[in-house]
Amino acid sequence: MTARVFRNILAGVLSAGAVSSVSAQDASRVFVEPMGWSIGMNVGMSDLWGNVGTQSVIAHYTNSKAFDKPCFIGGMFGRYTIHPCLAVRFMLDGGALYATDNWNYDLAKAATSQGDDAYQRYARHQNAKDYMIEAATLFEFTPFRTNPESRMAHRRGQLFMGAGVGGFYFVPYSTAGNSTHWVATYNLHLEGQGWGAGYPANYSLFQPCIPLVVGYKWDLGQHLNLGIEWMYRLTFCKYLDGVSNTYIDTAAFSSHLSPNNAALAQSIYDKGYQYNLEPRNAPGNMRGTPNTNDSYSTITITFYYKVKNRMREWWRTHN
Numbered sequence: 001m002t003a004r005v006f007r008n009i010l011a012g013v014l015s016a017g018a019v020s021s022v023s024a025q026d027a028s029r030v031f032v033e034p035m036g037w038s039i040g041m042n043v044g045m046s047d048l049w050g051n052v053g054t055q056s057v058i059a060h061y062t063n064s065k066a067f068d069k070p071c072f073i074g075g076m077f078g079r080y081t082i083h084p085c086l087a088v089r090f091m092l093d094g095g096a097l098y099a100t101d102n103w104n105y106d107l108a109k110a111a112t113s114q115g116d117d118a119y120q121r122y123a124r125h126q127n128a129k130d131y132m133i134e135a136a137t138l139f140e141f142t143p144f145r146t147n148p149e150s151r152m153a154h155r156r157g158q159l160f161m162g163a164g165v166g167g168f169y170f171v172p173y174s175t176a177g178n179s180t181h182w183v184a185t186y187n188l189h190l191e192g193q194g195w196g197a198g199y200p201a202n203y204s205l206f207q208p209c210i211p212l213v214v215g216y217k218w219d220l221g222q223h224l225n226l227g228i229e230w231m232y233r234l235t236f237c238k239y240l241d242g243v244s245n246t247y248i249d250t251a252a253f254s255s256h257l258s259p260n261n262a263a264l265a266q267s268i269y270d271k272g273y274q275y276n277l278e279p280r281n282a283p284g285n286m287r288g289t290p291n292t293n294d295s296y297s298t299i300t301i302t303f304y305y306k307v308k309n310r311m312r313e314w315w316r317t318h319n
Contacts, residue, residue, distance in 0.1 A: 032145060038304040046098075047298070048128065049296060050238075055117050063104070073096070074094070075094055097130040098130075124278070141162055143161075156220075176264055176268055191248060203239050211232070212231065224303075229299075233295055
């Protein structure tokens with residue numbers, strides 16, 4: 001009795017009073033996704049959005065060095081369809097993120113003064129790379145399949161959007177001095193993170209995130225689906241790119257780190273000076289923007305297989 005009441009209430013909300021028919025029911029088995037499990041995979045390009053890099057999204061993608069070192073992310077997911085318009089996805093991804101102040105080269109050359117933002121970013125000359133693993137739960141909403149009986153619901157191509165919760169583990173890197181050798185930076189405390197009063201708090205390599213997605217998917221048949229999606233992750237961390245606060249006194253590195261790590265930290269934290277692009281920064285000069293959290297995004301191709309296509313569509317049952 002309880003199951004029937006719940007089924008009728010949910011069917012009324014999602015189907016908006018739709019009336020079933022035999023012909024529509026048969027067609028829906030191909031073009032409207034029945035409830036059940038799917039397994040899939042995704043692969044694509046990733047972008048890091050933080051202090052390091054360009055100020056604008058347009059400059060990020062249109063500068064002459066934007067795709068010199070593309071980074072990729074990919075993984076697998078399980079997906080359960082609750083209703084043609086609603087599904088939940090369980091994701092596990094791994095890959096890399098990358099950003100560099102060198103993306104400002106074109107704008108820095110055209111700058112009218114050394115005070116221009118693009119010139120200041122280029123002169124700072126920082127770069128960052130993260131290797132990461134991410135797990136998330138995502139709820140997908142396909143708006144044109146809210147009513148499974150509608151003509152729009154039976155189109156193979158469908159717009160979808162979604163949101164969820166997740167977490168990731170990352171390891172940050174940067175190049176040492178003017179070399180191309182990548183060095184793990186977490187234990188170097190480049191801005192004195194966690195060293196007590198007067199320094200910023202330390203951060204964890206495990207971080208929560210909020211994924212937001214918009215995409216388009218195509219039913220290739222009764223069991224197969226192909227899609228393309230853009231997913232943005234809001235985070236609560238300021239150090240995905242290793243830059244957030246102010247420059248510190250280089251003597252602090254020798255006081256808190258081993259001699260080898262102190263030398264590495266000094267070669268990374270003020271790279272503009274290493275490249276002779278700017279004078280050495282005095283302690284207290286701004287290195288980043290401490291009140292802004294970093295984020296990252298991906299553009300991926302998805303492919304999934306509907307493991308068990310349930311032919312009896314419960315949202316059409318009225319008895």
